[in-house]
Amino acid sequence: MSQKENKEKLSIITSFMDYTLENEHYPKSVYKFCKDNNLDEKTFYKYFGSLDAVKSMIWESFYDNVMSLLEKDQNFDVSKPKDKLLSFYFTFFEVLLLNRSYVLFALSGEEKILSKMGHLSSLRKLFKAFATELIEEGNSEKPSYLQHPPQIFSEAAWVQLGFLLKFWMEDTSKAFEKTDQAIEKSVQTAFDVFDNTPVSTLIDFGKFLWKEKFVTN
Numbered sequence: 001m002s003q004k005e006n007k008e009k010l011s012i013i014t015s016f017m018d019y020t021l022e023n024e025h026y027p028k029s030v031y032k033f034c035k036d037n038n039l040d041e042k043t044f045y046k047y048f049g050s051l052d053a054v055k056s057m058i059w060e061s062f063y064d065n066v067m068s069l070l071e072k073d074q075n076f077d078v079s080k081p082k083d084k085l086l087s088f089y090f091t092f093f094e095v096l097l098l099n100r101s102y103v104l105f106a107l108s109g110e111e112k113i114l115s116k117m118g119h120l121s122s123l124r125k126l127f128k129a130f131a132t133e134l135i136e137e138g139n140s141e142k143p144s145y146l147q148h149p150p151q152i153f154s155e156a157a158w159v160q161l162g163f164l165l166k167f168w169m170e171d172t173s174k175a176f177e178k179t180d181q182a183i184e185k186s187v188q189t190a191f192d193v194f195d196n197t198p199v200s201t202l203i204d205f206g207k208f209l210w211k212e213k214f215v216t217n
Helices: 003-023 030-036 041-047 051-071 081-097 100-107 117-139 150-170 174-194 199-214
Strands: none
Touching (some): 003 030, 003 041, 003 051, 030 041, 051 081, 051 100, 081 100, 100 150, 150 174
């Protein structure tokens, strides 16, 4: 895709997000969306087959932005899997913060965020591929009998991301400090499970969740 085409595609995504927030609902039709944004329908269909495709691409663009930022970090490629996952989460939520109003609109009112697979399908595919790479990297340092199936653990990582996303949406702490704690504790727990030493960290993580759920709320 040329730079001009990429700019055109991103412009449609931005217009879609702005339209949604300004009107407090998604566009009702491609025709209405294009008319209100002085956009030719032919141009829209050049990049998207439907409005739902735009919703999915928004989350894919969030992921692409995260990976682009991580690629600029010279230490990322040589980091341990645990540190790579931490870096991903912290960067992911920095990107989401720039688009918090849209994320809250898109996912609020949904008890189970991950059930919105239509919106998050692209993100799920990309993130699970990333998680699989981390799992395979971790397995390479283990004897075969201690290795973990990437398919199962990448799905667990996806559920973890959903938990953190919901936690972040409900977080009212200064600078989202509690989300940072949740990221650190949940990643530590995940890798302790991966390394077969979970008990103390599971207890610590459980205490954290209990406190946030029943003490501070």
